[in-house]
Amino acid sequence: MKLFSETGLPATYVALPFADWRTRSDWPAVALANTDPVEELAAHVDRLRLVVLHFPKFSDGRAYSQARLLRGRMGYRGELRATGGVLQDQVAFMLRCGFDSFESDQKGFGEALARARTVFSVVYQPAEDGRAPVSLLRHERRNAALT
Amino acid sequence: MPDTYFYRYDDYDRTLVGERVEQFRDQVRRRLAGELTEEQFKPLRLHNGLYLQLHAYMLRIAIPYGTLSSRQLRKLADISRKYDRGYGHFTTRQNLQLNWIRLEDAPDALAALAEVDMHALQTSGNCIRNVTADHFAGAAADEIEDPRIWAEIVRQWSTLHPEFTYLPRKFKIAITGSPNDRAAVRVHDIGLRLWRNDEGEVGFEVIVGGGLGRTPMIGKTLRAFLPRNELLAYLEATLRVYNRYGRRDNLYKARIKILVHEVGVERMRADVEAEYAETRDGLLGLSSETIEAIAQQFAPPDLPSRPTVVGAVEALKLEDRDFALWLKSNVAPHRAAGYAIVTASLKPAGAPPGDASAVQMEGVADIADTYSQSELRVSHEQNLTLPHVAIEDLPAVYAALGRLGFAEANVGKITDIIACPGLDYCALANARSIPVAQRLSSHFANLARQHDIGDLKIKISGCINACGHHHVGHIGILGVDKNGVELYQISLGGDVDFGRTALGTIIGPAVTADKVVEAVDAVVATYLDVRNDGERFVDTYRRIGAQPFKERLYETV
Amino acid sequence: MAKNLSGDLQVASANRLADGVVVWLDDAGEWTTRLERAAISRDRRSGEILLLRAQAEAFVVIDPFLVAVAEDDDGTIEPLSLRERIRASGLTFDAIAADAVRYA
Numbered sequence: 001m002k003l004f005s006e007t008g009l010p011a012t013y014v015a016l017p018f019a020d021w022r023t024r025s026d027w028p029a030v031a032l033a034n035t036d037p038v039e040e041l042a043a044h045v046d047r048l049r050l051v052v053l054h055f056p057k058f059s060d061g062r063a064y065s066q067a068r069l070l071r072g073r074m075g076y077r078g079e080l081r082a083t084g085g086v087l088q089d090q091v092a093f094m095l096r097c098g099f100d101s102f103e104s105d106q107k108g109f110g111e112a113l114a115r116a117r118t119v120f121s122v123v124y125q126p127a128e129d130g131r132a133p134v135s136l137l138r139h140e141r142r143n144a145a146l147t
Numbered sequence: 148m149p150d151t152y153f154y155r156y157d158d159y160d161r162t163l164v165g166e167r168v169e170q171f172r173d174q175v176r177r178r179l180a181g182e183l184t185e186e187q188f189k190p191l192r193l194h195n196g197l198y199l200q201l202h203a204y205m206l207r208i209a210i211p212y213g214t215l216s217s218r219q220l221r222k223l224a225d226i227s228r229k230y231d232r233g234y235g236h237f238t239t240r241q242n243l244q245l246n247w248i249r250l251e252d253a254p255d256a257l258a259a260l261a262e263v264d265m266h267a268l269q270t271s272g273n274c275i276r277n278v279t280a281d282h283f284a285g286a287a288a289d290e291i292e293d294p295r296i297w298a299e300i301v302r303q304w305s306t307l308h309p310e311f312t313y314l315p316r317k318f319k320i321a322i323t324g325s326p327n328d329r330a331a332v333r334v335h336d337i338g339l340r341l342w343r344n345d346e347g348e349v350g351f352e353v354i355v356g357g358g359l360g361r362t363p364m365i366g367k368t369l370r371a372f373l374p375r376n377e378l379l380a381y382l383e384a385t386l387r388v389y390n391r392y393g394r395r396d397n398l399y400k401a402r403i404k405i406l407v408h409e410v411g412v413e414r415m416r417a418d419v420e421a422e423y424a425e426t427r428d429g430l431l432g433l434s435s436e437t438i439e440a441i442a443q444q445f446a447p448p449d450l451p452s453r454p455t456v457v458g459a460v461e462a463l464k465l466e467d468r469d470f471a472l473w474l475k476s477n478v479a480p481h482r483a484a485g486y487a488i489v490t491a492s493l494k495p496a497g498a499p500p501g502d503a504s505a506v507q508m509e510g511v512a513d514i515a516d517t518y519s520q521s522e523l524r525v526s527h528e529q530n531l532t533l534p535h536v537a538i539e540d541l542p543a544v545y546a547a548l549g550r551l552g553f554a555e556a557n558v559g560k561i562t563d564i565i566a567c568p569g570l571d572y573c574a575l576a577n578a579r580s581i582p583v584a585q586r587l588s589s590h591f592a593n594l595a596r597q598h599d600i601g602d603l604k605i606k607i608s609g610c611i612n613a614c615g616h617h618h619v620g621h622i623g624i625l626g627v628d629k630n631g632v633e634l635y636q637i638s639l640g641g642d643v644d645f646g647r648t649a650l651g652t653i654i655g656p657a658v659t660a661d662k663v664v665e666a667v668d669a670v671v672a673t674y675l676d677v678r679n680d681g682e683r684f685v686d687t688y689r690r691i692g693a694q695p696f697k698e699r700l701y702e703t704v
Numbered sequence: 705m706a707k708n709l710s711g712d713l714q715v716a717s718a719n720r721l722a723d724g725v726v727v728w729l730d731d732a733g734e735w736t737t738r739l740e741r742a743a744i745s746r747d748r749r750s751g752e753i754l755l756l757r758a759q760a761e762a763f764v765v766i767d768p769f770l771v772a773v774a775e776d777d778d779g780t781i782e783p784l785s786l787r788e789r790i791r792a793s794g795l796t797f798d799a800i801a802a803d804a805v806r807y808a
Binding site: 178179181185199200201202203204232234248249250251499502570571572576579581582585628631633 | 719721722723724725726763766767784785786787790791794795796797799
């Protein structure tokens with residue numbers, strides 16, 4: 001399994017399974033199953049350096065919601081890693097939901113990751129990647145036309 | 148003057164659809180080169196509307212909120228000729244299915260579609276599907292607000308939504324802006340009904356957890372009144388709860404209706420409201436300016452005043468009985484004086500319901516150009532609608548539709564049958580649907596008799612997945628396979644009308660294919676014998692119950 | 705008269721990847737669009753082998769599977785299930801006949 005990261009060298013912490021981490025929540029790295037209550041990390045996001053979220057299959061999308069809650073709601077800024085069914089055709093969605101490192105053994109994954117932010121130059125919804133949705137761009141365009 | 152009276156793509160929309168076509172082209176290339184397994188590729192093709200059926204791939208093209216320009220319909224005809232066998236099938240969810248597409252050609256077909264600002268995005272797969280709306284939107288006399296404005300807003304928000312593309316199961320949203328629901332909002336994963344409260348504000352009733360399929364359920368009200376500008380925040384909250392907690396252990400229990408059923412609507416509401424409390428003040432709030440910019444594009448055409456009583460129409464009514472019947476069943480009131488909404492029946496006697504050839508599509512496009520502001524609608528009853536026809540022009544439209552075989556005066560009648568493609572096409576089906584529909588529509592072809600029978604909806608599904616909506620048919624027919632023999636279960640009393648939505652009850656043992664016509668005949672004969680004056684079939688059924696129908700049916704077959 | 709309806713006789717089928725067309729595996733290990741050329745297995749064990757052969761040739765098709773067939777005295781084979789008969793012979797109604805007549 002190879003690790004890919006957009007942000008240079010990934011963290012080297014050993015991520016504890018959620019149940020273990022709970023008993024020593026000062027540890028800076030945790031791995032969640034996609035059924036684990038991500039909300040419980042809220043009080044610890046400033047201390048955490050690595051959160052690993054799991055896709056048991058690439059078609060099981062629960063970790064997308066966990067990622068958005070971590071990034072958008074709880075303001076987690078450390079490394080957010082996707083493991084399991086991590087394939088190049090979903091990586092653009094993962095980036096939008098706030099993942100920034102990926103474990104994948106798919107051939108060509110690294111190249112795909114490098115391209116993934118440019119496959120779509122337009123997005124319709126706000127997410128966790130800071131990209132301006134079309135509605136905002138249209139709004140700015142209308143304002144520019146008025147002035 | 149705009150060339151259409153509905154949403155027009157701007158460069159952003161075009162860029163996204165174009166990029167999507169190229170992404171899929173690359174995915175197809177990788178699949179054909181063996182770089183992707185079928186398991187990996189399947190969701191990707193499904194998210195682009197491409198199924199594998201019995202004989203070939205099928206491409207399901209979205210017709211968002213059922214609205215289509217004549218130019219777009221001509222392009223569909225073109226694509227069906229170039230990449231398929233020269234015909235297509237309009238579905239109950241305002242899609243067009245082409246049944247003989249080659250995987251190798253699919254990217255080119257999608258590129259051709261993109262030329263007229265159309266796509267097949269999210270017409271399949273476990274994502275938010277094509278959003279449907281009242282096919283009379285923008286023309287109906289009873290409309291509070293055009294639901295297509297909101298359907299377009301939802302279309303954009305749901306398109307390539309990064310969080311909701313791998314949901315537990317498919318997710319269908321329907322929107323109505325009229326008290327007379329023509330969008331079946333109580334049988335969708337989420338149904339949205341625009342209404343005006345006592346303060347005079349317009350908002351949504353949000354209905355959740357309806358659906359047909361193997362566990363049919365009527366949706367429940369999740370929120371009685373939602374301010375319009377909060378729609379996306381509320382939908383995002385609902386979808387998030389579903390994405391996190393919907394069941395994934397069993398394909399047949401993965402729809403949101405099962406989650407709602409298992410946790411109860413109160414708990415579901417509490418979870419959604421808690422999530423919504425967090426999402427409501429975020430970026431998903433819709434500014435009145437954003438809403439207005441989209442609403443403007445749905446501004447109705449400027450229809451010059453035309454006479455409401457036309458001598459030639461009255462004369463033809465007396466002269467041509469079929470025309471008189473057609474006026475009654477296929478022509479609905481328009482909000483503008485002197486205009487009407489005309490439904491072109493895609494159910495001529497003996498034909499596969501909802502099918503249109505390329506020639507027919509082009510013919511209807513021509514009629515729309517001449518008589519209906521170049522605009523068309525696809526209804527969930529699998530018919531095409533001409534939304535803005537002057538009453539003066541009705542005789543000409545009737546004649547022109549007649550030349551295409553689409554002037555059957557049967558809308559809402561016993562031969563206006565909804566049927567899924569069934570075992571002739573579908574890999575999931577257990578029994579055939581179309582041949583059954585053909586036999587029934589041939590048998591009941593007599594128009595005067597159909598009008599005497601009155602409103603009676605037959606809906607046929609070829610398997611328990613219920614694409615033919617048999618649960619909500621006044622007469623529902625479900626094909627099953629018993630030891631290799633096709634049998635058909637008959638149910639009575641289903642209804643999809645708002646406020647009366649009901650699931651039909653199976654009346655007794657299933658009948659063989661050759662007895663379906665006799666069985667329906669027996670049910671109809673029972674009704675004709677006992678109905679009160681002006682009483683619809685389904686009302687008679689409600690009054691007297693199943694027993695009389697059952698007795699006569701099983702004496703006959 | 706079909707002489708063997710036991711379900712012992714089987715052919716391997718799939719849809720072709722590039723265009724979705726229904727195909728069967730022939731004796732030479734090629735995928736053919738003609739059912740009459742399909743390789744027939746006559747017992748369970750050879751059925752398993754046929755499926756393995758089909759899976760080995762699955763690069764150009766999607767998810768091969770076995771289809772129970774009956775065989776006539778003259779060697780004509782026909783799938784036992786209606787679904788597979790429809791896959792083999794196409795739609796059971798004429799999709800565009802009415803249309804063709806109308807516009808002839």
